[in-house]
Amino acid sequence: MKYLIVLALLAYLYFTWRKQRRPGAGGGKAAPGANPASDAGQAPQEMVRCDHCGLHLPRNESLTDGRGHVFCSSQHRDQGGA
Ligand SMILES: [Zn+2]
Known part of the structure; x- marks a missing residue:
């Protein structure tokens, strides 16, 4: 059971790291927990x-x-x- 928590933590850190590495390089599908109003959902002003x-x-x-x-x-x- 302990490994599941460690695995979840590693997955969370991995996705956070990936999101920070490529800011604004949205490939179409939004990551879970991403802010929808950041860039994709808002019309350009x-x-x-x-x-x-x-x-x-x-x-x-x-x-x-x-x-x-x-x-x-x-x-x-x-x-x-x-
Ligand atoms: Zn002015």
């Missing part, structure tokens, strides 16, 4: 750049003025593009 400070942020978190400029915050929108 379009990144936009603040016209005032140059910060990159997802489009759905950005603010735009009436002229198509993109800003990271209402403060930067009020200050306008640099």
